[in-house]
Structures are given as structure tokens and as C-alpha cells.
Amino acid sequence: MNWLTFLPLAIVLALSTALGRRPLPLHPSWSARLLATTGAMTAVAALGTGVFVVINYAATLAPSAAAHVPEWALFGDDSPVPHAVGIAAAVLTAAGLLITGRTVARWIGELRAARAEAGEPLDTDAPIAVAVPGRHGGVLLSRGLLRDLSSAELHAVFQHEASHLRHRHHRYLAAGTLAAALLSPLRPLDDRLRLAVERWADEDAAEATGDRALLARTLAKVALAQPRTPPSTAFAESGVVERVEALLGTPPAKNPVTGPLLFMGNGVVTGSLTAATLQLDHVIASALLSLLAFG
Template sequence: MIWLTFLPAGITLALGVLLGRVGLPLHPVWTARVLCTVAAMTVPAAAGTLGFVAVNFWATLEPAAAGRMPEWALFGDDEPVPVPLGVAAIVLLVAGLCVTLRLASRWVAEVRSAQDLAQSLLESDVPMAVSVPGRRGGVLASRGLYQVLGAAELEVVFHHEASHLRHGHHRYLAAGSLAAGLLPPLRRLNGRMRFSLERWADEDAAEAVADRELVALTIARVALLQPSGEPGPLPAFADSGILRRVEALMARAPGRNPVTGPVSLLGTGLVTGALALTALQIDHAFTHAFL
């Protein structure tokens, strides 16, 4: 019954791929939360499954060690793990650890660098604003931003960045980046989540200044002056999906989904959380269910 071991990771990964291709009819607040939940749960489901296979592969190679292992760490049957499968699981686990360490070190380095810069005005002619998390964080703004924007537009920018900081969007970005780095099929999910976070902050800024058109025009104006490049690990004012963000702001404000939003998030969390928790026990669960 070894194939059942891959069921939790397979389901959560399939859900992540689906949500990366199909938009959710929810307010950006709930969309970002649902996508982050799926990304965050898929990683432990996949890692747990690989770890489970690796442990049982070791038990296959060293039968004497299997007797010292707890029952929950072993498959419900006594079938040996095929060598190609066991080796692949170990290789993927090691590769995943390397990717995680690389992403974590990059994240820490860039956040610390941004925190140092956030203590003063950034000497750059490129108009930019970035929300920097942490005690030494804040809003990192450039001199160029003050040169091209008026007082009302600057208010929009700072309300947008304050939303990122207030809601801890850097945690969402970290979860999405880790999931995309470890599981390439989730890159589109990560992209949709980044876009939802920007839309979330856009809507907060529009509500704060009570002028959706002003927010849209400010986003477009700053975006036109940005150099092209990949989005960084910190939420910036002129991030991805500029045209769609402007179009959304020029339209009617989305509904808050006071019922469907929490229900969608709760349902997603329960399903993906249960799958992640059973990633190490799915074989036993199915064995006991059918015996």
C-alpha cells in the first residue's frame, strides 16, 4: 500500500496547481489567505511524505533497525521500498533542505539590508517604496518618489505600504516563495498570491483616502518609472500585475465576503491541514479504515 503514502502530497499539490490557474471569486484579503494556506500546507505534506519513504527505505536496507523504530514510522505492510524510489526520496529531501537554506539566507540578508536603509531616505532617482518588516523596519522610500509625487499621491503610497506592514504580508511572501522554490508547479500559485497581496494593500489604501481613481493613477504613474526586473522578497508599491491592479481599482470595490471568505478559508485550512498531518500516517489510516 505504499502508493497511498503519496496521496496527501498529491492532493495538496494538485489543489495548489489548480488555484494557480483558476482565480477565486473572493475579496483579495480572503484570496491571499486561502492561497497562502494551500502553499504553507503543501510543503510539509510533500516533505513528510518524502521523509516517510526515506525512513522506510532505511528500514528496508537495515531490517534490524526496523525493530527499534516506532510503529507509526513504518508502513502498514512489510513490503520493501524499491531502491529507485528510496534513493529519489533521499535526494529530493537533501535538495529541498539546500533550497530552503538558500532561500532563508537570501531572505535574511535582504531584510537586514533593507532595515539598514529604512532608517533614512534612499538616495535614488527611481521612485520606489518598500515595506520592511521588523523592529528596525518601516517604509523604505526613495528621493525619487518625493520628486515625482504630490502630497495626495504620497499618502496613497504610505497607506499601501502600511497595509503590508500591518497585516504581516512578508510572512505570506515567505511561505509562497518557499513553496515555489521547493515545488516548481506552485510558482503560479505564488504569483497569484503576490498579486492578491498587492490588491489587498490597494483596497486598504483606496478605503483610507476614499478615492479609488487616485490610487489607480498613483500606481500607474510609479510603475511607468520602474526598471524591469523580478519582484523581490519584500512587498513593494509597484510590484507585479500593474495593469490588472489599475483595472480593478477603476471598477467597483469588491465585496468583503463576510461569510464566504471565512468559510472558504476554514474549509481550505481543515482539508490541507488534515492532509499535511496525515502525510506520515496515511498508510496506517487507510489500513485501519478498511480492516
Template structure:
């Protein structure tokens, strides 16, 4: 085992940090998709590297048990994994798996709770508008929001939240939350992805209503009335309202019919390949990526 073992995780992690700091010149739709892809593959590559090193460390300690493992899970040389590398990898593997399990359970619990609330109108004067995923989900609004907004503004709200549901943005949020929870450097990437999803829904609402100023005004008004967000959901309760309003008051962004798909495919292939190499799946399937 040498430094090449950590190269795929290092490259994807560096790319994630860079994308978390830089604004992409793409339509929010392609930004959201690209950032979600990078977050997922970075998490897979990094945690996969932890697992790979930990498995090889314990194979060093228990060589007889190692004979039962698939060949692709072990390094190609006979050099034992040192303690200073194996112990941290084992600890990081355990912590990462615990965080993934905890966040997954928490996310499903929050979604179930939101689905139960979505069965009817929220009888509260607190203005709430969120997208609740799943078959029993829908657009969840409160009595306070219905009373505070005009009919045209309510249409903007429903168009925005319907965009979240139609494009299954809850899956993007889940991937980003898992990646950021496991790898703290990915928090900036997750925040930028969340902002891109909100901008994506904003643009869908603007396209549906044909009035960008109305959407901008509605976002600003709901932001003034908003309360604490409901965890695990997407909606007007998210941050970045000022930037979203400014973007809507500008010209509509280009749809990037060529650069968007090309950027997503190239980035996905690059980071996906690195994730596969980090997991040693290239050896499992007798493929050669690098």
C-alpha cells in the same frame, strides 16, 4: 507501502496547480490567505511524503537502526521499499531540504539588509517604495519618489505599504517562495498569491483615502517611474499593474464576510488534514483522519 502513501501529496499538489490557474471570486484578502494556506500545506505534504518514503527506504537497508525510530515514521507492513522508489525519494528529500535552507538564509539576509536601509531616507533619485518587515523595519522610500509624487499620491504609497506591514505580508511571501522554490508547479500559485497581496494592499489604501481613482492613478504613475525591485519585500515594484489599475477603476469588491471565512476554514481543514496524513501524524497522536 502502496499508492495511498502518495495520495495526500497528489491531491494537494493538484489543488495548488488548479488554484494557480483559476481566479477566485473572493476579496483579495481572502484570496491571499487561502492561497498561502494551500501553498504551505502542499509543500508540507509533498516534502513530508519524500521524507517518509526516504526514511522507510533506509529503514529497509538498515533494519537494526530502524528499531530506534518512532513507530509512526514506519509503514505498517513489512514490505521493503524498492530501490526505484527509495533512491529518488532520498534525492528529492535532500534537494528539498537544501532549497528550503538556502532560500530561508537568503530571505533573512535580504530582510536584514532592507532593515538597515530603512533606518533613514534612501538618498537616490531612483523611485523606491517598499515595506520592510520587523521591529527595525517600516516604509522605505527614496528621495526620488518623494520628489516625483504629489502629497496625496505619497499618502497612497504609505497607506499601501503600511497595509503590507500591518497584515505581515512578508510571511505570506516567504511561504509562497519556499513552496514555489521546492515545488516548481506551485510557481503559478505563488504568482497569483503575490498579486492578491498587492490587490489587498490596494483596497486598504482605497478604503483609507476614499478615492479609488487616486489610488489607481498613483499605482500607474509609480509603475512608470519604478526601477528593479528589492528582493524579499512587497510593494509597488511587483507585476500586475494593469490588472490592479483596472480593478481599482471598477467597483470595490465585496468583503465576503461569510464566504471568505468559510472558504478559508474548509480549505485549511482539508489541506491541513492531508498534510498531517502525509506526515503520518495521525498515527503519532492516535488520530483517525482518513
């Protein structure tokens, strides 16, 4: 093997880390798309690189068995994988797969529990509003929220949560959560993704109600009414101060041109790097052969 095997993962990890450090000058909808795509690609690249190295380490330990492994899954130079690298890759890949399985199991459990409670208001005084995705989901509100908010404020909350459902924001959040669980340097990216998703829903709700100030007041009111150890609620968490300030300011540009271009460019780059985690050796070898042939 050679260390170029880890280059695509290193590049996409560096990109994800950079995106998590500074806010993007885009509409929240495009920021969320960029962050979720990059986080998902980084998670796939990390697992893919680990699996690739483990397969080649197994071929190093049992050369005779390598004949039964597809050629694309083996290093192009047929060089052995050092024991230190192979064992570390096996341990980290097994841990990554275990984390992925546990995360998915937790998502399924939380979703089933939320759907089971979606038929009637939550019996709690805490102001809670949750978007429950799926055919049997909907907007789940608490009795405290229904009691404390006016009809106009409840309409603003409903529009916010409806935006989460309409755009399937749970998928964006899942990508960020998994990326952060697998790679701790991506926790800032996950935080920015959560804020972008909430800001996206805020802008949708502000457009639907036609009153940004109302939504800002409602958001602040719900946040201030939370108990000291609040249960999870999408409407009251994730950068409340920043969200209120944004709602009281000028609406962000929708980036009809720059947003799609950046999103597609980012997808091409991260997708190519992720694909290369399995075939970089072959790509480099082919490029060198081509240069020699036409040189």
C-alpha cells in the same frame, strides 16, 4: 510500501495547481489567505512525504535499526521500499531541504539589509517603496519617490505599504516563494498570491484615502517611472494593469461569511492531507479494521 503513501501529496498538489490557474471570486484578503495556506501545506506535504519515505527506505536497508524508529514513522505493512523509490526520495528530499535552507538564508539577508537602510530615504532616483517588517522596520521610500509624488500620492503609497506591515504580508509571500521553489508547478500559485497581496494592500489604501482613482493614478505613475531594469519594489510590480483596472472598478465584496468558511474548509482539507502524508497507511488500516469489526 504502497503507492497510497503519495496520495495526500498528489491531492494537495493538484489543489494548489488548480488554485494557481484561475482567479478566485473572493476579496483579495481571502484569496491571499487561501493561496498562502494551500502553498504552505503543499510544501510541508512534499517535504514530509520525502522524509517519511527516506526513513522507511533506511529501515529497509537496515532492518535491525527499525526497532529504534517510532512506530508511527514506519509503513503499516512493513513492506520494503524499492531502491529506485528510496534513492529518488533521498535525493529529492535533500535537495528540498537545501532549497529551504537557502531560501530562508536569503530572506534573512534581505531583511537585514533592508532594516539597515530603513533609517533614511534610499539614495536613488528610481521610485521605490518597500515595507520592511519587524521592530526595526517601517516604510522605506526612495528620494526619487519623494521628489516625484505629491503629498496626496505619497499618503496613498504609505497606506499601501502600511497595509503590508499591518497584515504581515511578508509571511504570505514567504509561503508562496518557498512552495514555488520546492515545486515548480506551484509558480502560477505564487504569482496569484503576490497579486492578491498587492490587491489586498490596494484596497486597504483605497479605503484609507477614500479615493480609488487617486491610488490608481499613483500606481500607474510609479510604474511608468520605473527604469528598464527596476529594483524590487512592492508598489510597482505584480500585475500593475490588473490592479489599476480593479481600482477603477467596483470595490470587491468583503465576503464576511463565504471568505471565512472557504478559508476554514480549505485549512481543514489541506491540513488533514498534510498530516496524512505521514500516517495514511495507518489511517486506511484503521478504517478497514473498523469496517470489518462492525460489518
